[in-house]
Amino acid sequence: MVQPPSSQVAPLPSNLPFRIVSRTIGQGAYAFIRKACPFNANRPVIAIKFINKRHAFETGKLNRKQLAMELALHNHLGKHQNIIHYLSSGEDVAWTWIAMELADGGDLFDKIEADAGVSEDVAHFYFTQLISAVSYMHSKGVAHRDIKPENILLSGDGDLKLADFGLAALFHKDGQVRKCNTVCGSPPYIAPEILSSKRSAKRSDILDESAGYMGNISDVWSCGIVLFVLLVGNTPWDEPTRQSYEFCEFLKTEGHTTDELWEKIPPAAMSLLRGMLKISPESRFSLDGIRTHPWFTQPNNYLSSSGTLANQIGLATQMFESLRIDLTAELTPSQRQRQAATAGDDSMDIDTDTNNRISATQPETPSAEITFDWERPARLAAHEGFSASQPTFTCFSHANIPPSTMDRLADDPALSQFSATPQVPISLTQAARQFRDILPAPTLARFLSPLPLSLLLPLIVEALHRLGVPARADEKYDGEAFVHVKTKDERGQGLSGTVVCEQFDESMVEVRFLKAKGDPLEWRRFFKKVVRLCKDGVLVPG
The missing domain is CATH 1.10.510.10 (Transferase(Phosphotransferase) domain 1)
Structure with missing residues (x-):
């Protein structure tokens, strides 16, 4: 994946005691996470958090003492089955890195x-x-x-x-x-x-x-x-x-x-x-x-x-089976009428009075400074050996899907959430051995579209504008495009991330909503709003 020219990322440390085996799997305002494993083995796979010290100390609200305290206390905790384990840490001029247990769910x-x-x-x-x-x-x-x-x-x-x-x-x-x-x-x-x-x-x-x-x-x-x-x-x-x-x-x-x-x-x-x-x-x-x-x-x-x-x-x-997006539902506020003005000219002004009074671990930074090298989710049917002999999705609205693509989509959990009655595909249930086989780690805030990028991007940007979120689509890079999002959620808290549009195959585009900062439940609520406004371009089971 080619990074946009606006990305300003210092080279990662050259003397890491492990090898990086993935692109970005998680991200904050001044840090990102990738997978790693030993030089001479494929296991164990661990998570490495890279903290850009210039962003953290100069642009963000983190100081050296706070970072040192985080490392010391995390190490002090030792091991507990419900706490991410600290493994080791190190630094060079540009980065501090923390090796941790991988939360692969x-x-x-x-x-x-x-x-x-x-x-x-x-x-x-x-x-x-x-x-x-x-x-x-x-x-x-x-x-x-x-x-x-x-x-x-x-x-x-x-x-x-x-x-x-x-x-x-x-x-x-x-x-x-x-x-x-x-x-x-x-x-x-x-x-x-x-x-x-x-x-x-x-x-x-x-x-x-x-x-x-x-x-x-x-x-x-x-x-x-x-x-x-x-x-x-x-x-x-x-x-x-x-x-x-x-x-x-x-x-x-x-x-x-x-x-x-x-x-x-x-x-x-x-x-x-x-x-x-x-x-x-x-x-x-x-x-x-x-x-x-x-x-x-x-x-x-x-x-x-x-x-x-x-x-x-x-x-x-x-x-x-509790995850469902009803594209026919009216676009309404959540059950509580939160701060009414999540839209408007000030929607980019994330630092509210409350935020200024509270220290946060992930302060906002300009989106142009954020790394953009995200790991693409593996296709269950194509990459993990699950049988697609009993595809759940026999037909779709909006498009005629080639049989080869049907097989790849048969076990994709993201598609089921658009069904009237979401169900785990039988083939997936039969092959599943772990929790993550049913509910994988990659975000479910994604959809597929039969529209070409030239038509899909304006649709997404228009939907964001209707929600009061200033947005524009960046140029395409190797069959993909992206839209940076920076807004407030319904509670007035900062919410930011990137909408990635990537060519899935010759017949459709995958759209992923990748959160950088904010509450994951609020991010899903935001995703559902955008999807409902883009429903004419969303591929759904039929």
Whole structure:
């Protein structure tokens, strides 16, 4: 894949103790991730996070001390089955690199339907694993301080992996407990005591010396919001301040809000949530209180005695069949009317007042500075040996598909989400051995189109303009084109990435929405909006 001429990427270190075996599989504002393995073997495959120090220190909001702290605390954590393992690190003049365990199941929340969530048993399973990870961190004296869907990944077996320790802090050492004073995290998931405490007169993202909060207790609040999102597919508010109508009602009713989103939550889970979302940190459930709550201790057929996923194919199938994009549905806001002006002339102005007051691990950088060498998803039918003898898709609207292409598409999970009743292809079920065989790591925010690039690109750009997102298609490079996206999600938070249009074969184009920054559930919601506006160019099962 040829990089666009605007890309300004320093050469990677030449003395790496492993060999890089992939293009980019994940990306932030100033870092990207690729796969690697030993020089003399094909296993194990690990993830390497490359941090561009010039971007991070000069353009971003990261400093050398923070980066050193991230490396030290991640290494300090050691190994836990629900935490991304730190392996090693190094640097040269331009880059710092971190070798980590590969989360080869991708993003958990990329596989959850926006405004729908998952079933109670699936939510219970992943919440149990999240609490296991956070409990272990706290036992090591470390608070995460940035628990949100963006930092929750999956192994190839479907087990949860907590990631990104750029905002982690040591709150307990040598018997001494210390409060945190950095205002950090993502507003929808941040604890209210962090935002309501008195700020330093010198820096708005630092609390006054007389203030402070316990990082471990604030983690409990964030875990509660994640549980809510698992069950509902949306956050309960934009931020826990009086600027939010939903949060004000939550305060006024002491957790017995009449908001329709809360009506989806089962009574036992509601009891747990109210305990975790106590406004006063002193009254909030501890991790012991969570682990002994009746909803938490209920049996779960997906949970093995060792805390791992007991039925990989069953859970993956259940989640797979919950993903659906109805192209006939009206383009409407999500279940909650969020900040109405996600569109307009200011939609490129990502740094809102809230964002300026909060430290983030992935600050925005100009899109021209972002590397663009993405790994293309392997085709299951073509590359992994799955049988396509029983193709699910026997006909399509919009196009006559050659038989050879039909076979390649038979096991592609991205196509099923456009069906009236999504189902795992029989051939895929029969051949699947792992969670990732049903729900692969590459994003499901993609579609195929029978339109040529010359017609498809203007359609996508027009759809983005209708959503109030300034966009233009870059020139084509070797049969592909791309559109950089930088906007706000429905909660007013930064959302950025790239729409890649690549020739799939002579009959169609593949369109992938690759997120660089932002909540994966919000990115899926954004993807669905664009797809509905481009529906005349989307290939769907028929």
